[in-house]
Amino acid sequence: MQNQQKIRVAVRVRPLLDLEKKQGHSNSKIDCNGQEVIIKEERNKKSYKFDHVLPETASQDQVFKSCEIDQLVQSVIEGYHVTVFAYGQTGSGKTHTMEGQRDDEGVAIKQDGIIPKTIHSLFNRIKQNALQRDFSVYCSYLQIYNEKIYDLLGEASKVNFGIQTSGLKMRWNVRDQFVVENLFVYQCKSAEEVIKLFKLGSRNRITASHKLNFSSSRSHSIFEIKIESVDLKNPDYFITSKLELVDLAGSERISLTGTEGRQAKESIEINKSLMTLRQVIAILSDANNKTIPPYRDSKLTSLLKQSIGGNCFCLMIACIAPLDSFYDENVSTLQYATKAAYITNLPMKNDDPKLKVVNELKQQIKSLKAELSRANEHIESLSNIVQKKDNNQSLNGVQTRSNFDNLLKNQQRLLEQESSDDDVKKFDQVQQNERLIDSINMVRELLFSNKEMREREEQINQKCEAMYREIQFLQKENFELRERLGDPDSQSPQKRPSTIKKNTMMVEELGFLPEQVTQFQRNFQKDFRETQSKDYRDQQMSMTNQNIRAHSQRTQGRQLPLISNYQQNFEEVQQDEMTNFRRRSLYQKQFK
Numbered sequence: 001m002q003n004q005q006k007i008r009v010a011v012r013v014r015p016l017l018d019l020e021k022k023q024g025h026s027n028s029k030i031d032c033n034g035q036e037v038i039i040k041e042e043r044n045k046k047s048y049k050f051d052h053v054l055p056e057t058a059s060q061d062q063v064f065k066s067c068e069i070d071q072l073v074q075s076v077i078e079g080y081h082v083t084v085f086a087y088g089q090t091g092s093g094k095t096h097t098m099e100g101q102r103d104d105e106g107v108a109i110k111q112d113g114i115i116p117k118t119i120h121s122l123f124n125r126i127k128q129n130a131l132q133r134d135f136s137v138y139c140s141y142l143q144i145y146n147e148k149i150y151d152l153l154g155e156a157s158k159v160n161f162g163i164q165t166s167g168l169k170m171r172w173n174v175r176d177q178f179v180v181e182n183l184f185v186y187q188c189k190s191a192e193e194v195i196k197l198f199k200l201g202s203r204n205r206i207t208a209s210h211k212l213n214f215s216s217s218r219s220h221s222i223f224e225i226k227i228e229s230v231d232l233k234n235p236d237y238f239i240t241s242k243l244e245l246v247d248l249a250g251s252e253r254i255s256l257t258g259t260e261g262r263q264a265k266e267s268i269e270i271n272k273s274l275m276t277l278r279q280v281i282a283i284l285s286d287a288n289n290k291t292i293p294p295y296r297d298s299k300l301t302s303l304l305k306q307s308i309g310g311n312c313f314c315l316m317i318a319c320i321a322p323l324d325s326f327y328d329e330n331v332s333t334l335q336y337a338t339k340a341a342y343i344t345n346l347p348m349k350n351d352d353p354k355l356k357v358v359n360e361l362k363q364q365i366k367s368l369k370a371e372l373s374r375a376n377e378h379i380e381s382l383s384n385i386v387q388k389k390d391n392n393q394s395l396n397g398v399q400t401r402s403n404f405d406n407l408l409k410n411q412q413r414l415l416e417q418e419s420s421d422d423d424v425k426k427f428d429q430v431q432q433n434e435r436l437i438d439s440i441n442m443v444r445e446l447l448f449s450n451k452e453m454r455e456r457e458e459q460i461n462q463k464c465e466a467m468y469r470e471i472q473f474l475q476k477e478n479f480e481l482r483e484r485l486g487d488p489d490s491q492s493p494q495k496r497p498s499t500i501k502k503n504t505m506m507v508e509e510l511g512f513l514p515e516q517v518t519q520f521q522r523n524f525q526k527d528f529r530e531t532q533s534k535d536y537r538d539q540q541m542s543m544t545n546q547n548i549r550a551h552s553q554r555t556q557g558r559q560l561p562l563i564s565n566y567q568q569n570f571e572e573v574q575q576d577e578m579t580n581f582r583r584r585s586l587y588q589k590q591f592k
């Protein structure tokens with residue numbers, strides 16, 4: 001098929017770290033030769049080929065260029081979904097490749113990785129296309145930790161992480177497949193804004209130290225950038241696409257990482273979800289295997305369903321490290337990377353779903369019109385037969401559907417005045433007339449239901465637009481509220497919560513004017529500086545978090561009924577289509 005695309009696979013070998021060199025390790029195990037990776041063990045030598053091979057000397061820039069990520073960004077601009085994910089064992093360099101080099105807090109600060117480079121590339125492309133299309137960019141960031149989903153940009157932070165134990169819910173949606181409910185989505189105007197959010201989320205991501213990695217990610221993370229664009233010349237042409245940048249937690253053997261207690265439990269969960277991912281890859285890569293891939297067995301595979309074996313352009317970056325102890329895991333990584341390269345995706349342009357429904361309905365109306373004109377012709381020929389048979393009756397050319405009533409009357413008259421001489425002839429005539437009357441009624445019903453469908457379509461379009469406006473309004477409201485609350489993200493953790501608490505109370509509960517709020521803020525900050533009590537700050541912090549959570553639930557909760565309304569309407573239209581279809585088949589049967 002024309003649009004089929006294999007998952008592209010790149011392998012990156014990380015260099016030995018200083019500490020590893022000091023410990024006496026050397027890289028005699030892995031060689032890169034063009035598109036080939038050769039991995040050696042004693043006398044064994046295994047060789048694997050990939051789309052891109054990045055040796056240990058490859059810089060972050062070279063990785064970005066060799067993997068042709070700029071082209072993927074262009075695909076997103078054109079309306080295709082794109083996923084880039086890093087895979088490999090713990091400590092193999094996934095986070096370094098995706099984010100860059102981390103500081104002690106786990107935030108990438110040096111050697112920008114794929115994510116920041118991609119964000120810059122995206123905004124450059126948006127600039128280049130700004131004269132043709134109007135773009136809106138939205139971001140969200142989540143982590144899957146111990147098989148639960150947490151919002152890295154919402155109220156889930158390291159500070160109150162323990163409170164959000166139940167995680168966010170995942171919901172099945174016919175169009176987008178699995179979606180996470182109540183995930184914070186931010187509209188961003190510049191690359192800097194997106195990067196700021198990304199860094200904030202990364203800081204909230206859970207990391208821990210173990211024997212193989214000083215700053216090991218304990219969760220899978222998905223940073224999603226959604227792009228909507230409208231053609232400036234043709235505002236009806238609306239496309240939406242998403243770019244998912246995924247940094248998986250690394251598979252790990254507890255015997256090597258030396259993890260215990262909570263970390264050991266994390267290892268088990270990480271390995272379980274990666275096992276499901278491997279199963280999905282193995283099934284999809286084997287054309288003879290007809291088993292249904294077990295996407296639903298883990299949150300990770302559910303959320304990556306569209307990316308692996310779905311409708312996205314997908315790039316997998318398999319990371320390996322040149323250490324003896326990594327040999328088995330490296331071989332396993334290379335084997336799954338080889339399998340992934342066999343998986344076929346079917347990237348599709350994501351035109352506006354609203355537009356799609358409208359086009360489908362237009363198509364349906366067109367085919368109903370064609371059927372109707374065929375029915376008219378049929379009626380006309382039947383009328384001619386009837387006319388010929390009854391010389392005393394003149395039907396005066398029943399030709400179009402506007403003459404249905406005349407036809408009906410004439411046929412009834414015909415029935416009443418039928419000569420009684422020939423009983424057999426009369427019986428035929430009666431039957432024919434009955435059929436004719438039935439068909440006319442049926443055509444009428446079809447016309448009527450067509451009209452109803454058009455009205456319904458119009459209503460749905462209006463509802464869609466209203467809902468869309470409402471969602472945008474809510475997002476804007478959320479964003480503004482956060483900003484008004486003193487941009488908690490840019491403040492130090494000690495200062496942030498109490499300011500938020502004060503602002504939240506003022507704005508939400510008391511309903512002060514903005515100038516009053518600003519004055520209160522100033523007073524409060526002064527009060528706060530004078531208040532040295534740590535207990536007081538802790539108490540304020542927890543109250544603030546509760547307020548933000550309550551507000552977020554309230555605003556996001558308002559979107560759900562709208563969405564369910566929309567779904568209900570959509571189902572009703574589908575029901576109507578079914579009824580129409582049945583009517584048409586009945587009608588066709590009648591004339592066979």
Ligand SMILES: Nc1ncnc2c1ncn2[C@@H]1O[C@H](COP(=O)(O)OP(=O)(O)OP(=O)(O)O)[C@@H](O)[C@H]1O
Nearest residue numbers: 014015090091092093094095096213216217249250
């Ligand atoms: N290409 C590279 N050049 C220099 N240092 C690297 C490179 N790749 C990885 N590193 C270093 O190796 C260490 C482990 O890398 P990283 O944290 O990215 O591994 P990971 O695969 O994300 O591990 P985990 O799954 O445990 O999170 C880090 O100190 C990182 O800075």
